[in-house]
């Protein structure tokens with residue numbers, strides 16, 4: 001639906017009147033996977049597609065939520081915001097409102113219509129998109145839009161951690177809230193210092209490949225990986241003064257890895273340390289216009305996520321390795337939490353059509369159902385649409 005259709009839908013639901021429109025993107029991570037919670041560097045960017053939020057103030061303390069994607073409508077009282085399983089997607093904006101209330105933001109009643117273009121369960125951060133959207137709406141409508149954007153990003157992450165109960169790092173909300181057109185963000189997750197990089201890929205373009213395998217059951221695996229990293233960290237902290245795994249250089253890690261006796265724990269830590277180095281190298285390669293090197297680092301990252309971190313699975317491995325077999329593809333990797341969802345491939349512009357056909361045929365014959373492909377540019381972070 002375009003904006004005028006969405007406005008018509010809003011008026012049909014809530015009655016005629018003024019309506020304000022906001023947009024919040026999805027995100028894709030170029031490299032730096034599973035290290036935001038290990039104090040490492042990540043390198044994500046915002047997508048052009050995302051989530052629209054249409055909103056109008058009310059005079060009472062009620063917030064009504066509706067969506068063009070789901071039939072479920074939810075209505076809450078701002079004085080009593082509680083997590084309810086049956087409220088499903090509305091728990092994300094509810095969580096953000098509750099945390100904002102706790103942190104002293106003003107809030108008031110609203111009628112809200114949400115409309116998302118991010119494929120659900122694809123690992124392109126539809127939930128972070130909705131969270132930051134909510135934070136920006138509340139800040140703009142009731143607090144003069146003065147809040148620091150990074151503060152809104154942190155609130156959104158906190159809502160997901162403590163209200164929804166998913167122990168994610170800060171990458172997704174940061175990419176969504178701080179994204180800039182045509183730029184990727186190199187974010188140091190330990191200090192939250194960041195730098196924008198131009199994504200100029202020369203004759204190449206990024207293709208997002210959705211395995212269409214939903215990321216079912218991955219929350220428990222995600223928390224398991226976090227716990228394994230914490231275990232590695234506490235063992236290493238007996239020997240060296242570090243705050244997180246990504247404080248280690250590769251040389252330091254190589255000297256200390258014998259302390260990590262359990263193979264899985266050693267592998268998880270090794271991935272974190274090497275992935276952190278790869279991310280810095282990828283940023284440098286991109287800045288220097290060395291696209292071949294950038295592509296190679298993407299593939300190295302996937303191999304490490306497969307062999308050391310063990311978060312890929314049959315569908316992601318199939319799509320990545322089938323992609324790499326096609327002429328014109330110079331790098332590919334899973335992106336996001338893993339176990340399903342999306343991968344990215346760096347493909348020569350004039351080979352994209354053939355690339356998509358080939359990967360589709362080969363993936364479908366191995367896995368038994370079709371993947372999807374998206375050619376999104378790099379979009380802008382959450383903003384009001386005038």
Ligand code: GLA
Nearest residue numbers: 033034168169170171336337
């Ligand atoms: C999910 C989490 C992020 C990050 C990635 C893996 O997307 O929400 O915080 O940990 O997985 O890099």
